[in-house]
Amino acid sequence: MMPDRKRVESLVQHTVEGRLIEALETFYHEDVVMQENNLPPRIGLAASIERQKMAKAAAMEIHEIKAASVLIDGDRAAIEWHAEWTLPNGTRVRIEEVALQTWKGDRIIHERFFYDMSPLIGAGIEPQ
DSSP: OOOOHHHHHHHHHHHTOOOOOHHHHHHEEEEEEEEEEOOOOESSSSHHHHHHHHHHHOSSSEEEEEEEEEEEEETTTEEEEEEEEEEETOOOEEEEEEEEEEEEEEEEEEEEEEEEEOOOHHHOOOOO
């Protein structure tokens, strides 16, 4: 079953509005597997919610979160994200990434993020 465009757009809206924990609870499968580039995957919704809480704590100010493009093909969606935020140490970080999702019904079962990690590493953040 493929994701409904309105559902994917709702996920984007939740994210842009900063409702990231709610987005995870609403749009992600309990058994979701999420992965940053080639790092080991996080398995299960609880692990992804915990990681999101840590990421939120690491952002002093969010300047931008936007979806530059959204593509849907069958049970897959790809979202090009642009995000920029300031860390507690004052470092401003910008990431442009593609999130490749596999949907199972109306929930994401697998998501992998592809992006250049060097801005995070340069700011002293160890990607996980």
